[in-house]
Amino acid sequence: MSSIAFVSVSKRYGEVNAVSQLDLACASGEMLALLGPSGCGKSTTLKMAAGIEAVSSGEIYFGERPVSHLAPGARNIAMVFEDYALYPRMTVWENVAFPLKVRGITGQPAAQRIGEVLQLLGLRQMAEQDVRGLSGGAQQRVAIGRALVRDPDVILFDEPLSHLDADQKVQLRAEIKRLQKLRQVTSILVTHDQTEAIAMADRVAVMNHGVLQQVGAPQDLYEHPANLFVANFIGEPPMNLMEATLAEGGRVVGAGWSTRLGSARLGTLPAGASVIIAGIRPENIAVRGPDAAGEARGTIVYREPRGDADILTVALDSTGEAAVKLIAEIPGPAPWRTGDRVTLGIDEARLLVFDAVSGRNREVVP
Numbered sequence: 001m002s003s004i005a006f007v008s009v010s011k012r013y014g015e016v017n018a019v020s021q022l023d024l025a026c027a028s029g030e031m032l033a034l035l036g037p038s039g040c041g042k043s044t045t046l047k048m049a050a051g052i053e054a055v056s057s058g059e060i061y062f063g064e065r066p067v068s069h070l071a072p073g074a075r076n077i078a079m080v081f082e083d084y085a086l087y088p089r090m091t092v093w094e095n096v097a098f099p100l101k102v103r104g105i106t107g108q109p110a111a112q113r114i115g116e117v118l119q120l121l122g123l124r125q126m127a128e129q130d131v132r133g134l135s136g137g138a139q140q141r142v143a144i145g146r147a148l149v150r151d152p153d154v155i156l157f158d159e160p161l162s163h164l165d166a167d168q169k170v171q172l173r174a175e176i177k178r179l180q181k182l183r184q185v186t187s188i189l190v191t192h193d194q195t196e197a198i199a200m201a202d203r204v205a206v207m208n209h210g211v212l213q214q215v216g217a218p219q220d221l222y223e224h225p226a227n228l229f230v231a232n233f234i235g236e237p238p239m240n241l242m243e244a245t246l247a248e249g250g251r252v253v254g255a256g257w258s259t260r261l262g263s264a265r266l267g268t269l270p271a272g273a274s275v276i277i278a279g280i281r282p283e284n285i286a287v288r289g290p291d292a293a294g295e296a297r298g299t300i301v302y303r304e305p306r307g308d309a310d311i312l313t314v315a316l317d318s319t320g321e322a323a324v325k326l327i328a329e330i331p332g333p334a335p336w337r338t339g340d341r342v343t344l345g346i347d348e349a350r351l352l353v354f355d356a357v358s359g360r361n362r363e364v365v366p
C-alpha cells in the first residue's frame with residue numbers, strides 16, 4: 001500500500017482555477033474523504049490522482065514516487081465510479097476476473113483470488129449471474145470486488161453511493177469501510193454528502209472553490225471548524241452563526257443574547273473589543289421555561305419533531321430591526337410548542353469565535 005501526497009498541486013481549465021495550491025496527504029491504509037459542494041474541485045483532485053487529468057503545476061506522490069508524469073495504467077490504482085461502470089455482457093465472476101485477465105493472471109491463482117473477494121462481498125451465490133439483472137447495491141459491490149481483486153496500491157472512490165437508495169447506502173458504506181480496513185488499502189473518497197464522509201472516512205478534507213479549507217478527523221471538523229465555511233457546511237441542522245461584539249474580559253454581546261467566555265479561553269483570543277461571528281451548535285443550546293435563568297429569551301416560531309429530537313426555531317427578543325433566530329436541538333418529544341415563551345441557555349464553552357472579516361476560527365490554528 002502506498003501513501004498519497006499532493007504537493008502544491010493546481011489545476012486550471014482556461015480561466016477557471018479548479019484546484020489551487022493543494023497540499024494534502026493520505027497516509028498508507030487510510031481512507032480520506034474529499035468533501036465539498038458541487039464545483040469545489042474534489043473530482044478534479046481525484047482525476048489528477050488517477051492520471052485522467054494532468055496537473056497544471058505541483059506534484060503528486062505515491063509513497064516516495066512522483067506519479068504526475070505516469071499514465072493511469074502505470075499507477076496501480078483502481079477506481080470505483082458512481083455509475084458502477086461494469087461490463088454489461090459479463091457475469092459477476094467475469095467482471096471481477098477482468099482486471100486479472102488483462103494482467104495475464106488466469107487459472108487457479110485467479111480463481112482463488114476471485115473466490116475470496118466474492119466471499120468477502122457476499123457475492124458468491126451470484127457469481128454466474130449477468131450483472132445487468134442485479135440491484136444497484138449488488139452492482140456496486142461487484143465494482144468494489146473488481147477494484148479489490150488485484151490488490152491495488154490505492155482505490156479512488158468517486159461518489160460510489162450516490163445512485164443507491166437510502167437502505168443500500170447505509171449498508172454499503174459500512175461494507176466499504178469494513179473492507180477498506182480489512183485490506184488496509186489507501187483510499188480517497190469523493191463525496192458531497194457529509195454523512196457519508198463522516199461515516200466512512202478516517203479524515204475528511206473540506207474543499208471550496210478549489211481551495212482546501214480544513215482537513216481532520218470528522219469530530220475535529222465538527223467541534224473545531226477552522227472557518228465559517230466548514231462550520232456551516234458540516235452539521236445538520238447547521239451551526240447557528242450570529243454577529244456579536246467580543247469585549248474586554250470575555251463578554252460577548254449579540255442582538256438579544258449575551259454571555260461571558262470562561263477565563264481559560266481569554267488567553268487564546270486577541271485582546272481588545274472586536275466584532276465577531278459567534279457560532280453555537282443547535283444541540284449546545286438548552287431550552288428552559290420563560291422564568292428560568294439563561295443567556296437569551298424569545299418565542300418559539302417553529303417546531304420540527306424528528307422523533308428522537310425536536311428542532312426548535314426561537315426568535316430572540318430584540319430591540320434591533322431584525323430578530324435573531326436560533327435553532328436548538330433538544331431530546332424529543334419536547335414539551336414546547338410554537339408560540340411558547342422560552343429562555344435559552346447558551347453553553348459558553350461551546351461558543352465558537354470567528355473573525356468577522358476573514359471568517360477564521362480565532363482559536364484554531366490552520
Ligand SMILES: Nc1ncnc2c1ncn2[C@@H]1O[C@H](COP(=O)(O)OP(=O)(O)OP(=O)(O)O)[C@@H](O)[C@H]1O
Binds near residue numbers: 018042
Ligand atoms: N473539463 C473541464 N473543463 C473546464 N472546466 C472544468 C472541467 N472539469 C471541471 N471544470 C471546472 O472546475 C471546477 C471544479 O470542478 P470539479 O468537477 O472538480 O468539482 P466537484 O467538486 O467535483 O463538483 P461536482 O460534484 O459537481 O462534480 C468547476 O468550476 C468546474 O466547472
